[in-house]
Amino acid sequence: MIKLENVNKWYGSYHALADINETVAKGEVVVVCGPSGSGKSTMIRTLNRLEAIQSGNIFIDGVDIHARSVSVNALRSRIGFVFQQFNLFPHLTVLQNCTLAPRRLRKLPAKEANDLAMSLLERVGLAHKAGAYPGELSGGQQQRVAIARALAMNPPVMLFDEPTSALDPEMVGEVLQAMKGLAKEGMTMVCVTHEMGFAREVADRVIFMDQGRVLERATPESFFLTPEHPRAQRFLSDIRSPMAGGGISLAS
Amino acid sequence: MNTFDLSVVLSGQYHEWLVSGFLLSIQLALITLVIALPLAIVLAVLRLAPYAPLRGISIIYVEAIRNVPLLAHMLFWYFGAPELLPAGIKAWIYQHNIEAVSAVIALVLYTAAYMAEDIRSGLRAIPKEQMEAGRTLGFGFISTMRLVILPQSLRVTVPPLISQTLNLWKNTSIAMVIGVAEMMYQAQQVESATFRGFESFAVTTAGYVSVSIVITLLSSWYQQRYPVRSA
């Protein structure tokens, strides 16, 4: 479904992505994790060309996404992307946020678009907020609308860039619920996330990145129980017990 | 008359006209600046005075002046105001370049109103604790303004003031309406005399734009050299 071949990206002299070679099969749920600055967000953003690459190839559904014949807008309409900051359109209602693209890009008539949007909002549990504006919703609600908005274009693949990192802890669960529902229905998903519980429950594979490279790929069980790469081991222990090794001792 | 011929305006009598106009424009701007700036500081400080009537004077002044176009100001000071003067003074003024005097009065009052607002913003950018600190040490309102507030607000205030100077420079052109022989007036004169409007206006535009560029560069330099530092 998705294939990255020898992908490299530089920001000036900083090597942001180094020799990335990965494949995601149809229906797979892949979680990408790693420390800050590891390049995981950059990598997922190259998949819908929000970031450019200097060398290598990316194939989605067999098509080279950088080919001249590929229209970037058409490509993006076939990929669902959910942002860390939700990025809903504040001047439109929740319903309008979801129907904008289907009506304008897929030329759906108003009634069909509205029905489609309402059914998606039902799925994420927000049908009762269809007439509200994003400013009136909590962070968790906004993110669920963002998921519905992305699904409205019926994409074969959904990308999530740290979807719960900007949320207060009590709202993380409702968003992860929505994402789990999607995974169960067989959606191909790539998620950059720190939510290890989600990864363990839903992911088929975990990819660990640091400094622009993929250091380890494994099934969730083997990754979380017996990580192989030393950097991965350190990362997991930092997450589990942030105060253990290397903290500042106040007693000295 | 269809060939573009700059020589008509680059030397000779018409050139002299344009140059004298340019110099007069610069003079108008400088004289106005020298008078308007202190007036603006007074107005800005008045606006922050502890006594309501003083504040009121400043507010009324600024609102009344800013909401009326400069052209109307010029017409008033040239056609209207002299009528208020007693006959003797009026005759004396008419002999002594009333056009330029009216123009400068209008420009000074207009520019001071805008500059006062910019200075006021600059003063408001300083936390009020600074005034409290000065007063606590025993300085009066004016002394605190002079020693503590105004020096700090300078950095914030200078770029908008330079911007107002740019507006002032462009506004001097309106003085032509009451017969002041500055650059725009002369451009008209040259055009009427030679029918070479394109050349005359092109050179005049260059005259205005060149000084504008200098002013804009001055602003960039100042902001580069003296960036705003907060406590």
Add this chain to the structure above:
Amino acid sequence: MLDIIQTYGLYYLIGQYPNGPLGGLLMTLILAASALVLAFPVGVVLALCRISPFAILRVPVTGMVYVLRGTPLLMVIFWAYFLLPTLTGQRTDQFGTMLVALVIFDGVYLAEIIRAGILGLPRGQMESSRSLGFSYLSTMLLVILPQAFRNMLPSLVNQFVSTIKETSLGYIISLSEVSFVASQISAQLPTKPIEIYALLGLTYFVMCFSLSRFAYWLEKHLAVRSAKV
């Protein structure tokens, strides 16, 4: 004062209409409103060029903006007065000349306001819209500009106030806007310049002051539906 208003009141307000062209205060308002309405699309186009990644659009427009902002409006009016008949092949009337000059001049100032409005929005808006598959221009029309417009409404009203004041320069090309009409009345009544020009000042004051207050009210009122970072 009262009899001046009685005799010349109508002339002051609407010019010689219907026995002649429209003039006076009504002319001022129509000129200012038309100029701003026409200048807005000009401003949008210029603003988009100013932020365009294509140098061929960005550089000439930036140069033009700098030149026009360093030129007095009066100069632009003279250029229009001089060039329009040559360009259109027919005599352009004063209203047309003034309108063209104002549209160009205000278009440039509006471009800066609009540019600030666009750049003030969070980057995520453009990114999420593009991620849905919308083109750059569609995003501008559907997502960015509607939000930017709401944010810049107070600045636009203030620009309208400036435009009203700018119409006074029509005096110089004998356009019958309110300043010119006032001077015509003054010519008929040579002993009363103070009353007449004071009335002129008061007219502008009432118009401009009320509009600035409206802009202030708008700014307070429009907090709700904007994107927060």
